[in-house]
Amino acid sequence: MKLIISTTSPYSRKCRVMVHELGLADEVEELESHPFDDDPALIQANPLGRVPCLVLDDGQAFTESALIADYLCERAGEPWPRDWTDRRLEALGNGLLDLTVARRVEMVRDEGIQSDFWIQRRERGIMRAIDEIETLIGHLDAPLAQGPLTMAVALSYMDFRYPESDWRSGRPHLAALLEAWEARPSFKATPPPADS
């Protein structure tokens, strides 16, 4: 299988971490792509032109990190717990990723066309979401699962793109969750590049 990724993409990172954690590294070859360069290999695999994209040996392509994550888990024999709490957490984590990436896209626009309305709106959504997740995660007893991983990836992306954010303050469960993931070899092997 080939996993087309970008090293700055948090959606890609989730899939990359899972490949490590699920013991699939020997079966998955990573191919780096830069989606904003309209890389022909990426577009051929994924007409949406987005990473990540998993291409099976028979040519079938899986787009969307959540779908890829489910496929990888099935392929590894479903070793991770999966219940509705985990799925709810994953959905909130995916939404958080969408908001943080959308805010980033807005912030790197040229100054004249940046929208303060959208930046502030994304910011409020991010803060409401992490407050809700802080409450949900307090009852979590299985941090090795898709929901917590999605959250950890989103929080790490916030540190990467918004180092000035003090999201840890008043959110000890989230801070502990990210710390636990950051200690794992799978996370250590997949950091975003320091210079981008």
Ligand SMILES: N[C@@H](CCC(=O)N[C@@H](CS)C(=O)NCC(=O)O)C(=O)O
């Ligand atoms: N919902 C998608 C989002 C993927 C996504 O937006 N990836 C970004 C990189 S972080 C991308 O490829 N953007 C290029 C574009 O939107 O044209 C997923 O979960 O895989």
